[in-house]
Structures are given as structure tokens and as C-alpha cells.
Amino acid sequence: MYTELLQDNSLSLFFNSLQEQQAGKYTCRATYANSIQLHKSVTIDTIVAITWDNAPLNQYPILGKDFPIQCKVRARPSPSVDWLYNGELIKTNDHYIIDTYALKIKNVQESDDGIYTCRAYVLTTGELKERPIRVEVHIRPTVKEFSGPVDVIEDKDASIQCKAHGKPPPKFSWVKSLTHQNLSHADRFEVDPDTGLLTIRNVNREDAGEYQCTATNLAGRANTNIQVNVIVKPKIMEFLNSTVVQEKEASLVCKAFGKPPPQVTFRKLTNDQPYAEGAHDDRIILTSSPNDITGETVGRLTISKSLRSDDGLYECIAKNAGGEARLNGHLTVEFPPSFALMPNISKWSWEQKPVNISCIAESIPNATIRWTFRGGQSIDNDNMIKQLDNGPQSTLTILPLDKRYYTTYTCIASNAHGTRERNIELREGTKPGEVQQAKMAEITATTIRFDLVLPSTDPDLPVKAITVQYKEQGQTWMQAKNMTWTVGFPYGLKDLKPQTSYEFRFAARNMVGLGNWGAYHEETTPVKTFPNEPKIKTSSGEYDSSKFSNQYELTWAMPDDNGEPIDMYQVKYCQIKHVSGVWEELRDTCRTEKIQGRLRYWLKNLNSETFYKVELMAHNALGFSKPGSAKFKTARESVGIEPDYKVDISAGGTCKLAVTAIATAITILFLAI
Incomplete structure (x- = not known):
């Protein structure tokens, strides 16, 4: 504000922008004739429009607590204020308290969400204003407790889900309790702040321990702890080969490490299933001893009275929740020599023909072989006998110059567990006797x-x-x-x-x-005569069956011609029926046809599902043979047309068979007979 002397010598007071605090009594003072004091006062009243000093449009109470909805309003003259909720006027009661600058809600509930209206009015000026305030009740987070420790597997990725409820939806963070390290910024760790998912890449053993999940929103925070166990995959530390003597007790020991300690079992590679812990049978017992402190398990497979069949590869299998490990080991069952693989046969020679006699001795360790003959004589001093190899296989090369060498040879096999002998007889072969x-x-x-x-x-x-x-x-x-x-x-x-x-x-x-x-x-030899009876080829049974309803392929073996070449065949075929256990020929159904240069012939234009009798005679210059005969039955009539066969065949030659089958397509087949 400022004063200004006008042209008429009057003094004016100017307010550029009248403020509320400028209200009050103002006095103008003057001096007249240098001696008379003059003054005049004027009172200025300011009218201030309704103004919202502290009335945020969005306010967030916390569930279960008292909360004042702020609405500080200013006006001149002073305003009156009331409150509305969902259009209804609020009155002070057990739940609401109306203060000068706020509406206090006691023990806030979720149902208190909504739009509250702060209404201010000045009666003297008639001014009215409303302030809608959105109230959203915030709920502190609650974190779902984990039911127990979480197992993760070494060298694999793992995920742990933290779940929490709150309003607004909380944000999540994870720390490792021991180091207080924020895992959102740690190597190999990923935290999804919106879902609470903690991902551990390439888990290692140091990741075991306690972790804390914290859920935070505007209403507060909550946390929960979880124990993470790192499962270490099994690793077989030791599985040594073992050696035992037949009939003695054998033991295979397998040591495996893992967390938790793995279960250890064994499987013979020739078996499909592993041995179960405990007694497998009267001879085999499996035990497994895990140590929770060291993480080591010792598995032991004990075999009493070992047999040769127990020899072989065995597999140690170590399993825990992280996976399994397998390693092979060998059980060697040592035994004295055996000639089980040698056939019990004699060897033959004749006319001073050299001959080899072989001896094979099974044993572990390998046997050493020496030979004797003639009841115990050494072969070393006989130039006609040479020994090749001395075990586990050995061969004698013998040149039998005389009958002394046709005798019994003894193969003697020895190892640390015993000696065994096997006799092999060398016999002199002779030509057969006369045909009797x-x-x-x-x-x-x-x-x-x-x-x-x-x-x-x-x-x-x-x-x-x-x-x-x-x-x-x-x-x-x-x-x-x-x-x-x-x-x-x-x-x-x-x-x-x-x-x-x-x-x-x-x-x-x-x-x-x-x-x-x-x-x-x-x-x-007798005189020339007519040929022998032809033998018709049919399937076994009382009668043959044709594949077709109107044709039958007749085949036969060439008979002896008895001195004159066969110049033709005559075939006769008639319809027959079975009456009272006897086959009867139907009158006027017989047909006769002549065949030259063939050993097969198609009988055509037959009736379907009909029995026929066929007789075949061979002919040469001296007459007809006795007839060979057979019975056959045609097939049931089929849809379409039966194949039409054109055959060009000579006895013992090659047949090109053209087949035309008409149904949905035409096919040409060439068959070599």
C-alpha cells in the first residue's frame, strides 16, 4: 500500500492488493496553519473468500487406528464447516468426531473407504464451497509364514516365493540374515519386488542359511524368516574293485557323499533291478550307513560263499533329493581250473596225418598248462609232439608216425587255487566197412x-x-x-x-x-511203358482251397516217363458233393482238357463255393498213365471281377504271369516261378 498527493492537495491511500491482515483502523493526519492538528480515521474490513489451507484431496488412514481427515478452511467472515459421507450428513457419534479442522475416524475399518465431503459456508456473504476428499484405508502387510525349511539343489537354479497381503500391495525385499546383505543387488540373486520371488542362480553350498523376506507398503512393513538348505548332489568318493576266492565271503564297499547323506545300493550289471537293503537271499546282504554330520554314506554288499556267477561288474548307486550318482566296480571271483568249456570228444587222425589237440582251462588267475601222454609220460622228449602256448589255452600238434601216438593225452591245468586234469583220446580213423x-x-x-x-x-x-x-x-x-x-x-x-x-x-x-x-x-530194367502217375501238389487236408471263386491253379510234379517222353497231360474235373460221408460226382458237370508242355494249369469258369474233383493223367507214345487225383473248393464270390490269368509256362521254365484286377485300380504283376 502507498499514499499519493493529488492535484487538489488531498492525500490518498492506495491498496494494490488488499490482504486480510491489512484490515483495521487507518488515520489520516494533517496540520493546518502550522499549528492546528487535524485527523480523520477510517476502518477497513476485509472479506476473505473460502480458502482450503490444509485439505489434501487423497488421505490414507491405517486399518485399526484413529485417523483425522484434515480439512483446514479459512475465510473472512469465519466460515461454518460440516461433513458428508456418500451424500449423508455426518454427526459426531461413537465412530466420528468433528473437530475444528478435521473429521476424526475412530478405529478405522476397510468400510471407511470412500469420498468424504468437507463443506464450508459463510452466512453473511452466502459463499459455499465443497471439498471432496478420497479416503483409502491402508492395511499393514501380513506375510505368510513358511511351513518349513526350503531345499534347493547345488549347481541348479532355485526360486523361493514370499507371499504377503496388504493395501496398497506391498513391495518385497530379501536379505540374508547372517550378512544383512540386500539380495536385490547381489550376484546370482534376483528379487522381484512386486511378486516377492527370490531366484538364486547356480546354487552353491554357501547359499545355505537363514533368509528374511520383508513386505513394505505405506501402512508399514512385516517380515518372515526362512531356513534354506542346500542339497548337495551325491558323489561317489570310493568304489574299489574287490577280489575273493570261490566259496569265500566277498565284500563290495562304496563310499558316497551328499547333503542329505545319500542312500547307497548296488546292482549287478546283468540284473535289471538293484539289490534292496537288507537280506537279498541266503548269501547276499546289503547295508547302508549314512552319517548326517559328515554327509557320507558307506554302502556294503556282502556275499557269503561266493560263486563263479557272482563275478562281474557291479554298479554303486547313490541317491538323494538332489539326484543320483553311479559308478562301476568289478568283483573278481578266483577259482581253480575248470574244463567246462571243453567238449568231451575224441580226436581222429589217419595215415600219419598231423592233428591238433586243444585244451581250454577256465580259471582266475589264468592257469598254466602242461601235457603228458601214455599214462604220465612227458611230451618234452618226443620230436613228433609240439606244444603251442602254456595257458589258459594250449594246443598239441601231433604227427602220428605209428600206433604208439594213438593214445590218451592228459591236459594238466594249475593255478594258485588248485590243479585239474582232462583226458583227450587220439584215435586212429579207418574207412567205412562195406555197404551191407x-x-x-x-x-x-x-x-x-x-x-x-x-x-x-x-x-x-x-x-x-x-x-x-x-x-x-x-x-x-x-x-x-x-x-x-x-x-x-x-x-x-x-x-x-x-x-x-x-x-x-x-x-x-x-x-x-x-x-x-x-x-x-x-x-x-523193364520194357518201355506209359508214364507213372502224376502227383498233384495240394495243401495238407482232405481238400485244397482256391483263393478265387471262379478259378483254381492245378500244379503237379513231372512223373517218370518210363522210356518214352511225355507229350501231353489230360485233366478231367467234375463238381462233387458230400452225401452221407461219401463224395458223389454230379452228373453232367465234368470237363476234360488237354495240356502240353506245362506243370501247372488254370481251371477256369468254375462255380463259387463249390467242391471239385480233378484227375490228371500223363501221356506218352505208349499210352496214358494212371490218374492222379485231388479235391478242391472254390472261394466265396467276391465283389468285382476275378483276376484273369494268362500263363505261358513250359516244364521247369520261367513263367511270366500277367494279372489284371479290376475293382478300383488296374495292377500288372510279373512273378518268377
Whole structure:
């Protein structure tokens, strides 16, 4: 404010911006004629509009505490103030107390959330103002306690979840209790402040200990502690190989470390399942002794009266919550020599042929082998006997110059646990004796088949083959023909001359050689005649079955022609039915067809699901053979058209078979027969 002398010599007081504190009594003073004092006073009253001095728009009480909602209002003249909640006027009661500058809420509850209106008014001026204040009740955090220690695994990542409730949602922090280190800024640790998730990367053993989770919001903080245990994966510290003598007690010991101490068991690698702790059977017992202080477990597999079958690789298995470790060890069961792998056979030689005699001795440790013969004589001084290797396998090379060498040889195997002997007999082999008997079993104009009685032989030198010499009467044996058969195959000859007398002699052959000729036999082939009966090929059973409803493939073996070549075959097939246990031929259903140069033939245009009888005769220049016969049944009629077969085949040749099947596609197949 300031004063200013105007042109009429009056003095004026100016207020640029009248303030409330400038209200009051102002006096203007003057002097007249230098002696008379004049004065005049004026009172200035200020009117101040309603002003909110301390009335924050957002206020945050804490659950369960008393809280004053601030609303300090200023005006001139002085204002009146009242409060509204959700449009309803608030009156002082047990829950609300209206103070001069605040509305006090006692024992704040969540239900006190909402919009409160602080209303101020001046009656003299008629001014009215309202101040909406949003009240949000804050709740102190409550942290969910952990139910127990948390296990994390060494060398792996781990996560621990801290859970808390509060309003507003709290922020989380983690510290390690021992060091008070804030883990939000520590290596290998990550803290999510919004979710409370603590992540530990690549856990190590030093991470074990107590951790504290703290949840904080505007209403306060809460914390909880948790014990973290680091599980150390098992590590097998020692699993040594072991050696035991057969029938003695064996022990395999495996030492493993881990936290918690691991369970230790064993498995023989030839078994699927490990041994269970305790007695496995009458001989095998497994014990496992964990030490919670050192973290070491000693597992022991004890085998009483060890057997050779107990020898082999064993696996030590150590397990705890962090995983498992495995390591192999070997149990060696030592035993005296054994000849179990050697066959119990004699060796043969003849005509001073060198021969090898081998001896194999199983043992642990390996056996040393020496040889004797002729009841205990040393072989060292005989130049005809050479020993190769002295264990665990040894071979004698023998040159049997005379019968003295055909004797018993003794293999003597020794190791630290005993000595065993095995006898091997060297026998002199001889050729087979004479064939004892030859009897004609079947003869035609051009073929003959014999039944033979072979000579008796040692099972180790069986007859392998039979040789026959045969010639026409009047010829010498120098002019004879030879034929050799393997024992067990038909002893037959073909391409003989009709009406011709032959002489036959037989000899047996084994590994040594061909025996003497014997079983002399004379036989005269008969005159030429019609062929033998053809043998139709069918499946076993009373009748054969066709795969098709309207066709049947007839196949047969070529019969002997008996002196004249077969020039054709005649086939006859008729429908039949089974009546009172007898097959009867249906009248007017028979068909006859001639076949040349084939050993298979398709019977076509047959009825479906019908029984047929077929007769086949071979023909040569001298007439028809007796008929070979068979029965067959056609298949049920199918949808579509049966394959149409075009066959071009000669006996013993190659058949190209074209098949056209019409249903949904056309297929061409070429089959080699």
C-alpha cells in the first residue's frame, strides 16, 4: 500500500492488493496553519473468500487406528464447516468426531473407504464451497509364514516365493540374515519386488542359511524368516574293485557323499533291478550307513560263499533329493581250473596225418598248462609232439608216425587255487566197412531206386556219402558209370536203358575215405511203358482251397516217363458233393482238357463255393498213365471281377504271369516261378 498527493492537495491511500491482515483502523493526519492538528480515521474490513489451507484431496488412514481427515478452511467472515459421507450428513457419534479442522475416524475399518465431503459456508456473504476428499484405508502387510525349511539343489537354479497381503500391495525385499546383505543387488540373486520371488542362480553350498523376506507398503512393513538348505548332489568318493576266492565271503564297499547323506545300493550289471537293503537271499546282504554330520554314506554288499556267477561288474548307486550318482566296480571271483568249456570228444587222425589237440582251462588267475601222454609220460622228449602256448589255452600238434601216438593225452591245468586234469583220446580213423545190403525199391524202364543198409560206424566218423558204380552186363568195371549220393537223400538213378541188365556195386565214404565195394546187385530194367502217375501238389487236408471263386491253379510234379517222353497231360474235373460221408460226382458237370508242355494249369469258369474233383493223367507214345487225383473248393464270390490269368509256362521254365484286377485300380504283376 502507498499514499499519493493529488492535484487538489488531498492525500490518498492506495491498496494494490488488499490482504486480510491489512484490515483495521487507518488515520489520516494533517496540520493546518502550522499549528492546528487535524485527523480523520477510517476502518477497513476485509472479506476473505473460502480458502482450503490444509485439505489434501487423497488421505490414507491405517486399518485399526484413529485417523483425522484434515480439512483446514479459512475465510473472512469465519466460515461454518460440516461433513458428508456418500451424500449423508455426518454427526459426531461413537465412530466420528468433528473437530475444528478435521473429521476424526475412530478405529478405522476397510468400510471407511470412500469420498468424504468437507463443506464450508459463510452466512453473511452466502459463499459455499465443497471439498471432496478420497479416503483409502491402508492395511499393514501380513506375510505368510513358511511351513518349513526350503531345499534347493547345488549347481541348479532355485526360486523361493514370499507371499504377503496388504493395501496398497506391498513391495518385497530379501536379505540374508547372517550378512544383512540386500539380495536385490547381489550376484546370482534376483528379487522381484512386486511378486516377492527370490531366484538364486547356480546354487552353491554357501547359499545355505537363514533368509528374511520383508513386505513394505505405506501402512508399514512385516517380515518372515526362512531356513534354506542346500542339497548337495551325491558323489561317489570310493568304489574299489574287490577280489575273493570261490566259496569265500566277498565284500563290495562304496563310499558316497551328499547333503542329505545319500542312500547307497548296488546292482549287478546283468540284473535289471538293484539289490534292496537288507537280506537279498541266503548269501547276499546289503547295508547302508549314512552319517548326517559328515554327509557320507558307506554302502556294503556282502556275499557269503561266493560263486563263479557272482563275478562281474557291479554298479554303486547313490541317491538323494538332489539326484543320483553311479559308478562301476568289478568283483573278481578266483577259482581253480575248470574244463567246462571243453567238449568231451575224441580226436581222429589217419595215415600219419598231423592233428591238433586243444585244451581250454577256465580259471582266475589264468592257469598254466602242461601235457603228458601214455599214462604220465612227458611230451618234452618226443620230436613228433609240439606244444603251442602254456595257458589258459594250449594246443598239441601231433604227427602220428605209428600206433604208439594213438593214445590218451592228459591236459594238466594249475593255478594258485588248485590243479585239474582232462583226458583227450587220439584215435586212429579207418574207412567205412562195406555197404551191407542193397535192395531195389522201385524200378521203371529208365530209372531205379534202392534201399540201402549202411555199415555200422563210430558216431564221430559217420558215413557222409554213398557212391554207386553201375554197368551193363558184359562191360568191365572200368567202363562203369559213377553216382554219389549224400546220406539220407533218395538213392536213385535215371537215364537207364529199357530192357537192359545192369550190375551195381556200392561203397560208403567218411572223412577218412571211400570204403570197399560191396552189396553187389543185378537188375534188368523193364520194357518201355506209359508214364507213372502224376502227383498233384495240394495243401495238407482232405481238400485244397482256391483263393478265387471262379478259378483254381492245378500244379503237379513231372512223373517218370518210363522210356518214352511225355507229350501231353489230360485233366478231367467234375463238381462233387458230400452225401452221407461219401463224395458223389454230379452228373453232367465234368470237363476234360488237354495240356502240353506245362506243370501247372488254370481251371477256369468254375462255380463259387463249390467242391471239385480233378484227375490228371500223363501221356506218352505208349499210352496214358494212371490218374492222379485231388479235391478242391472254390472261394466265396467276391465283389468285382476275378483276376484273369494268362500263363505261358513250359516244364521247369520261367513263367511270366500277367494279372489284371479290376475293382478300383488296374495292377500288372510279373512273378518268377
